Amino acid sequence: MDTSALNEALAFKSYDKIADICDNLMLQVASEGVAFQDEWPYAVHLLGHIYINDINSARFLWKKIPVAVKEGQPELQAVWEIGQRVWMKDYGGVHEAIREFSWSAQTQGIVAAFSELYTKRMFELLVSAxxxxxxxxxxxxxxxxxxxxxxxxxxxxxxxxxxxxxxxxxxxxxxxxxxxxxxxxxxxxxxxxxxxx
Structure with missing residues (x-):
């Protein structure tokens, strides 16, 4: 599985591209019949959808993730906690979910960028409301x-x-x-x- 495009997007902080890159890569790998369950970067993939505020796709992805993977990856569970809070419009809870977990090096950048972006979105919401x-x-x-x-x-x-x-x-x-x-x-x-x- 060639994750060079994903690694490049993460390195250059092109977080808005991550969901598409992961979706396309997942389709490619699935069409080749390769088993990728354990090594797939589910947390990053899920964060990619949450980052671009595509919560429906994030929910769909969550449903497709095998239960064993969900239970075996605490970081993935923490990402989903953020997604749930966004879905429920628990504005303060989104920030709590971000702060409550010690993020890995791979997800730390996108989580920080999402936190900043989410704060800006909330501020704009306050301005308009x-x-x-x-x-x-x-x-x-x-x-x-x-x-x-x-x-x-x-x-x-x-x-x-x-x-x-x-x-x-x-x-x-x-x-x-x-x-x-x-x-x-x-x-x-x-x-x-x-x-x-």
């Missing part, structure tokens, strides 16, 4: 201490009211797209044509 939010709730969503969550939000333009322990969300400016009326465009074209001739 709230105008004010408590520091405590922000900390749960971001998987941080209250102090770290407040600092993280302040660095991104939020304001903190220490008396009420709330934060005011800074909304992103939305660029509005002007719609061009075809009749106005036609008149402008005619006007420019008249000026030139």
């Amino acid at each position: 709230y105008s004010t939010i408590s520091i405590q709730d922000t900390a749960v969503f971001l998987g941080m201490t209250e102090e770290d969550a407040a600092n993280y939000a302040v660095q991104r333009g939020w304001t903190v009211d220490s008396e009420s322990q709330t934060m005011t969300v800074r909304k992103h400016k939305v660029a509005t797209e002007q719609k061009l009326d075809p009749s106005k465009l036609q008149r402008l074209t005619e006007y420019v044509f008249q000026l030139e001739h």
Whole structure:
């Protein structure tokens, strides 16, 4: 089994490519009739799907993994714990599941990258959903201490009211797209044509 593409993706931190690489490699190996059950990088494969937020594919992969492999690989179980928490929208639980396991050298990079990406996703969710939010709730969503969550939000333009322990969300400016009326465009074209001739 040639895992060079997977190893290269991990080395270059191209984590968004891992799920596809593993899916294709799994199909290739299966078509050759090679048994790969014990040596397959299930934890990395599962993390690849979780990283790109493809939880349905992660669930499907989990169901295909033999029970003996699931029971024999604690790291795989820890990855699935993250996947379950994402699936259940247990925002704080995702961060807990990440922190609760001592990750191997092979998975450490992608887990750290996912944690950072997940924090950014949660922050964007807060920006879109709230105008004010408590520091405590922000900390749960971001998987941080209250102090770290407040600092993280302040660095991104939020304001903190220490008396009420709330934060005011800074909304992103939305660029509005002007719609061009075809009749106005036609008149402008005619006007420019008249000026030139």
